[in-house]
Amino acid sequence: xxxxxxxxxxxxxxxxxxxxxxxxxxxxxxxxxxxxxxxxxxxxxxxxxxxxxxxxxxxxxxxxxxxxxxxxxxxxxxxxxxxxxxxxxxxxxxxxxxxxxxxxxxxxxxxxxxxxxxxxxxxxxxxxxxxxxxxxxxxxxxxxxxxxxxxxxxxxxxxxxxxxxxxxxxxxxxxxxxxxxxxxxxxxxxxxxxxxxxxxxxxxxxxxxxxxxxxxxxxxxxxxxxxxxxxxxxxxxxxxxxxxxxxxxxxxxxxxxxxxxxxxxxxxxxxxxxxxxxxxxxxxxxxxxxxxxxxxxxxxxxxxxxxxxxxxxxxxxxxxxxxxxxxxxxxxxxxxxxxxxxxxxxxxxxxxxxxxxxxxxxxxxxxxxxxxxxxxxxxxxxxxxxxxxxxxxxxxxxx
Amino acid sequence: xxxxxxxxxxxxxxxxxxxxxxxxxxxxxxxxxxxxxxxxxxxxxxxxxxxxxxxxxxxxxxxxxxxxxxxxxxxxxxxxxxxxxxxxxxxxxxxxxxxxxxxxxxxxxxxxxxxxxxxxxxxxxxxxxxxxxxxxxxxxxxxxxxxxxxxxxxxxxxxxxxxxxxxxxxxx
Numbered sequence: 001x002x003x004x005x006x007x008x009x010x011x012x013x014x015x016x017x018x019x020x021x022x023x024x025x026x027x028x029x030x031x032x033x034x035x036x037x038x039x040x041x042x043x044x045x046x047x048x049x050x051x052x053x054x055x056x057x058x059x060x061x062x063x064x065x066x067x068x069x070x071x072x073x074x075x076x077x078x079x080x081x082x083x084x085x086x087x088x089x090x091x092x093x094x095x096x097x098x099x100x101x102x103x104x105x106x107x108x109x110x111x112x113x114x115x116x117x118x119x120x121x122x123x124x125x126x127x128x129x130x131x132x133x134x135x136x137x138x139x140x141x142x143x144x145x146x147x148x149x150x151x152x153x154x155x156x157x158x159x160x161x162x163x164x165x166x167x168x169x170x171x172x173x174x175x176x177x178x179x180x181x182x183x184x185x186x187x188x189x190x191x192x193x194x195x196x197x198x199x200x201x202x203x204x205x206x207x208x209x210x211x212x213x214x215x216x217x218x219x220x221x222x223x224x225x226x227x228x229x230x231x232x233x234x235x236x237x238x239x240x241x242x243x244x245x246x247x248x249x250x251x252x253x254x255x256x257x258x259x260x261x262x263x264x265x266x267x268x269x270x271x272x273x274x275x276x277x278x279x280x281x282x283x284x285x286x287x288x289x290x291x292x293x294x295x296x297x298x299x300x301x302x303x304x305x306x307x308x309x310x311x312x313x314x315x316x317x318x319x320x321x322x323x324x325x326x327x328x329x330x331x332x333x334x335x336x337x338x339x340x341x342x343x344x345x346x347x348x349x350x351x352x353x354x355x356x357x358x359x360x361x362x363x364x365x366x367x368x369x370x371x372x373x374x375x376x377x378x379x380x381x382x383x384x385x386x387x388x389x390x391x392x393x394x395x396x397x398x399x
Numbered sequence: 400x401x402x403x404x405x406x407x408x409x410x411x412x413x414x415x416x417x418x419x420x421x422x423x424x425x426x427x428x429x430x431x432x433x434x435x436x437x438x439x440x441x442x443x444x445x446x447x448x449x450x451x452x453x454x455x456x457x458x459x460x461x462x463x464x465x466x467x468x469x470x471x472x473x474x475x476x477x478x479x480x481x482x483x484x485x486x487x488x489x490x491x492x493x494x495x496x497x498x499x500x501x502x503x504x505x506x507x508x509x510x511x512x513x514x515x516x517x518x519x520x521x522x523x524x525x526x527x528x529x530x531x532x533x534x535x536x537x538x539x540x541x542x543x544x545x546x547x548x549x550x551x552x553x554x555x556x557x558x559x560x561x562x563x564x565x566x567x568x569x570x571x
Contacts, residue, residue, distance in 0.1 A: 002423075002424040002425065002427070003423070003424065003425060003426055003427030003428075004424070004425045004426070005425060005426045005427060009425065009426075014426055014473060015471070015473060015476045016476075017422075017425055017426060018426075018473045018474070018475075018476035018477040018480065019476045019477065019479055019480040019483075020480060021418060021421070021422045021425075021426075021430070021477055021480060022476065022477035022478060022479060022480020022481040022482075022483070022484060023480040023481070023483050023484035023487070024414075024418040024421075024480075024484060025415070025418055025430055025477065025480065025481050025484060025533075026480060026481030026482060026483065026484030026485035026486075026487075026488070027484035027485065027487055027488045028406075028411055028414050028415045028418060028484075028488075029415070029481070029484075029485060030484070030485040030488035030489055030492075030494070031405065031406040031411055031488050031492070032405060032406055032408060032411035032412070032415070033405035033406075033408075035485060035489065035494065036500060037500045037501075037514075038500055038502075038569070039405075041562075041569050043555075043558075044558055044559055044562035044569075045562060045566065045569060045570060049408075050405070050408045053408035053409055053412060054408045054409075054411050054412040054415060055412065055532075055536075055537065056412065057408070057409050057411075057412025057413055057415075057416060058411075058412040058413070058415035058416040058419060058537060059416065059537055059540035059541060060416065060540075061412065061413050061415075061416025061417060061419075061420065062416040062417075062419040062420045062423065062537075062540070062541035063540060063541050063542075063543065065416065065417070065420035065541075066420065066423060066541055066542060069420075069424060074424075075423070075424055079427055080423055080427045080428070080542060081427060081428040081429065081542070082539075082542045082543075082544045083529065083530060083534075083535055083538065083539045083542070083544040083546050083547040084529070084544075084546055085544070085545045085546030085549065086529065086546065087546075087549075089527045089528055089529065090528055090529070090535075090546045090549045090550045090553065091549065091550075091553050092524075092527060092528070092553075093524045093525065093526070093527035093528020093529070093550065093553070094524065094528050094549070094550040094551070094552070094553020094554045094556075094557065095524070095553050095554075095556070095557040096520050096521075096523060096524030096527065096528075096557075097520070097521050097524035097525060097528060097531060097532070097550075097553070097554045097557075098524075098553060098554045098555060098556060098557025098558035098559075098560075098561065099517075099520050099524075099557055099558070099561055100516075100517040100518065100519070100520030100521030100522070100523075100524055101517065101521060101532075101554060101558045102517075102558040102561050102562050102565055103513050103516055103517040103520065103561075103565055103568070104513060104514045104515075104516065104517015104518050104520070104521060105500075105513070105514065105517060105568075105569075106514070106517065106518070106521070107432070107521060107531055107532040107533075107554075108432040108433040108436060108521060108522070108525060108531045108532070108533070109430075109431075109432035109481065109531065109532060109533040110532075111514075111518065112432060112478060112481055112482060112485070113481065113485035114485075114500075115482075116481070116482045116483075116485035116486040116489065117485060117486060117488075117489030117490075117494055117495040117496070118489070118495055118496050118497045118498060119498055119499070119500060120497065120498065120499040120511065121499055121500055121501065121510055121511065121514040122514075124511045124514035124515045124518065125514045125515070125517060125518040125521075126436070126518065127515060127518060128514060128515035128516060128517060128518020128519045128520075128521070128522065129433065129436050129518040129519070129521055129522030129525070130436055130439060130440055130518075130522065131515075131518070131519050131522065132518060132519035132520060132521060132522025132523035132524075132525075132526075133433070133436055133437050133440045133522040133523065133525070133526055134440050134444075134522075135519065135522075135523050136522070136523050136526035136527065137437075137440060137441065137444070137457050137458070137526070138455075138457075140456070140457040141456065141457075143527065146527070147527060152545070152546070154544070155544070155545040155546065156542070156543045156544060156545060157543045157544065157545045157548050158543050160545045165543060168543060169543075172540075180409075208409075394426070394427035394428050395428065396427070396428030396429055396431070396534075396538070
């Protein structure tokens with residue numbers, strides 16, 4: 001599941017990716033004509049709307065793509081960088097940038113492209129932006145207040161409006177498509193061209209414009225992979241059609257003592273309950289956070305068996321079902337609840353002297369196992385708890 | 400040789416969107432540009448005025464947050480790629496040449512002055528607004544960032560509002 005950095009690609013390799021991504025970025029900007037200042041400012045005088053067309057198409061392609069990857073659980077949308085909103089600096093900074101755009105005829109990325117192919121005005125702009133940034137870094141104490149004012153955090157536009165991301169994508173795409181049509185009219189008028197309304201052309205444009213809406217409809221009206229999993233689990237539980245592999249407390253104790261390295265004993269209750277009391281050698285993965293990437297490897301490995309337990313049998317079953325969707329690990333549930341397990345081993349009452357031989361043997365086994373498990377836990381304390389993996393939110397933007 | 404025509408804008412936009420999407424998928428972050436220039440500024444200050452660098456709060460804080468140095472930065476490597484990619488495209492399309500592009504009514508000197516001034520404004524604004532057209536507006540749009548889309552509106556809004564006053568730079 002994406003993002004691939006830093007789990008699959010290292011932070012070092014990330015810089016190599018940056019270089020190759022940059023090649024694609026620069027190549028396309030140049031191919032689109034963004035190395036030409038006249039083409040860029042044409043946007044503001046109505047004779048060339050290339051910038052708007054490229055920019056909007058790119059933004060919408062990437063936006064729908066991000067939603068699509070999230071829909072199929074290929075990209076963790078909680079981890080990707082969302083530019084934070086600092087209200088005043090965003091507006092004031094944007095206005096100053098706009099002035100720079102129409103006076104200088106470039107933005108930083110396009111000026112670098114222009115400079116790369118030998119445009120002197122592009123180079124001049126790059127030099128200017130160097131000094132502009134220098135003014136900012138030197139003048140920072142004076143600007144700090146406005147720079148940090150009205151920090152709203154990483155607000156998303158759809159959440160700000162209180163609508164679903166699909167609806168927001170739909171609205172933005174609609175605006176883009178209408179804008180594409182309108183600016184083409186303006187462009188043709190400014191350049192004294194006639195708009196091509198031939199049947200073939202209109203059909204083709206309609207077909208192309210339809211694609212993003214079709215994808216958004218797919219996103220909006222089909223359940224995402226997460227929703228699908230939840231639904232499957234709910235149905236499986238309702239119909240009680242799933243068969244669980246169960247393990248009894250005595251068997252678990254025996255396995256723990258003899259084969260603890262082959263078992264992941266997983267407490268799926270919440271963190272507080274886990275801290276209060278948990279089974280020897282257990283780790284804590286609350287059922288609601290099982291699909292987080294930090295636990296991923298427990299459910300995709302094939303070496304150890306996972307044994308789930310909770311206070312109520314339904315929670316453990318839910319976890320076990322969920323694990324089936326998360327990977328190919330072998331999963332069991334503990335037949336007894338947490339409390340029952342504790343009673344069996346740690347609230348032992350000795351059998352009366354005239355008890356059956358089996359009962360006495362069982363008592364002896366449990367008595368010994370209880371002590372062994374505790375000893376084992378103490379001995380292995382350092383090794384059994386999962387390495388705390390820090391899932392870091394990715395830093396991006398221009399800092 | 401005549402320069403080749405530019406790519407269809409929608410097709411270019413689609414490809415640009417795919418590059419951005421691939422970047423987000425792989426690295427979790429978007430594209431950018433002005434940040435690389437910022438790195439260059441900070442590296443320059445560090446070398447040219449080490450004492451000032453150590454004694455100024457802004458640079459000291461930057462140094463603390465970026466122990467690997469200003470140049471070992473994602474955007475710096477990305478922009479090196481941009482230079483290579485744009486050059487490649489320019490060569491393929493016969494557009495790579497030393498050239499000054501300007502409006503029909505102005506002299507070269509004024510064009511260069513305007514470009515430098517525009518650069519200063521854009522550079523300054525990009526730092527205040529935490530990113531330029533690439534890092535804030537385009538990448539922000541891809542992840543539906545409120546701030547990014549707001550900055551985008553401000554950039555294009557203010558450019559349109561000022562276009563009339565600087566039309567002599569660009570129009571006949």
